[in-house]
Amino acid sequence: MPHDTRFRYEALAELIAALVRDGTLAPGARAPSLRDVARQQRTSLTTALQAYRLLEDRGILQARPQSGFYIAQASALPAPAPTRPRPQPTEVALSGLMLAMLEHASNPRYVPLGCAIPSPALLDSGKLDRMLARAARLKGAAHNTYSPPRGEAALRVEIARRALRWGQALAPDDIVITCGATEALALALSAVTQPGDTVAVESPTYFGALQVLRALRLKALELPTDAHSGIAPAALDAALRAQPIAACVLASCFNNPLGCTMPESNKRAVLALLAQHRVPLIEDDVYGDIHFGAERPRPFSALDDDGQTIYCGSFSKTLAPGYRIGWVASRRHLPRLLEAKFAATLAAPVLPQLALAEFLASGGYDHHLRRLRRLFADTLRRMAEGVAEAFPAGTRISQPAGGFVLWLELPKAVDTRVLFAQALEEGICFAPGVVFSAAGKYTHCLRLSGGHGWDARLQQGLRRLGALAGAYAASRRTAQ
Missing domain, CATH: 1.10.10.10 (Winged helix-like DNA-binding domain superfamily/Winged helix DNA-binding domain)
Structure with a gap:
């Protein structure tokens, strides 16, 4: 035995x-x-x-x-249906609705269901802030200079050490510190694409990634995506055979906004297909540390024997959004990444890097993450229960195993662009579904953020938003 x-x-x-x-x-x-x-x-x-x-x-x-x-109560609502975007590349337009959402999401007068940013009150970053203050007080003059283009060695060493925990062998010199994950995505795309190229993405996908594509004059090819398992390898295979694709951008796990995570077998199949077609993969792993299960899902780069993956990470969702510290890592594409970094921002600020390096070395990050995971898991559970109680019949909801966002698919009669304007008048902000698609899909969907934790204000705002959605759906049925 x-x-x-x-x-x-x-x-x-x-x-x-x-x-x-x-x-x-x-x-x-x-x-x-x-x-x-x-x-x-x-x-x-x-x-x-x-x-x-x-x-x-x-x-x-x-x-x-x-x-x-x-x-724990299971969600009383079904998961969103698999998406079926059109199989043609789309030029990404600047979304005025996205800009409005970002502006109102940072306003404390609104119930904070919009931006996927953790509340400062939940991050408990006092220890990190004290380390920053001490570094500035004791060695501020010495650190008032440019960091090397790769970033501070102490921070890169700590990031490489953490990556070993989930089987990702990164050398500190393969890592470039960036101004958050958005710059990491921009550097990665700059390194492997040219203006006019097509980039395959999940659908729906993070609106920030879409705007990076727009800024670089790249087209988006949206792939069918399942709310549980992400893109299907067969769909990617069909897309690769149908047209030239310069790169593929996928979430490692807990896609924003669906919250889906690809099974490891599918990740390996995707890597094999991309290696066959010589297409680099850019993976976004900003939510990986917020896993609700016992094990952190392994990113693509931990499974990639071909070395085509460019890894993008950040501390903005787990510890310090205001520090704007992210990173991009790839041995094969490092020279191009450094060229892009030099041209974009030259270097990242020194003091925040050193404070983060000291915090990671102290061991406090793991204790912080355990608390944050429990808090976000509880918040999403309560939000899902609130949606089931308050939103109209026919609503579907994602069931993520990590992160802190929920994706809602409402009855087709509800246009969440109109609902967004109504909600703002009631002091509630959320993210309309259309901003997560280059092709303008998902007008009947929306994303809710649980980044501020569960409290009475959030509960009341969710109930009111559900009532608005129900009234909207009823009025459309009456009109029809």
């Missing part, structure tokens, strides 16, 4: 998960107390708590203050 190499708390967590899958423990029911579990399984309270924390990270249990642990 093979020896079970799992830790005791992992085996205990799997036992509880099996009871949930079998229906012995029903959604919404209170989980057995830690004391009862420890006594029945002849283990310690510490082990039982570790098991419950692991199940909480996986979204199987939820902790309620002063009440204990409960079995």
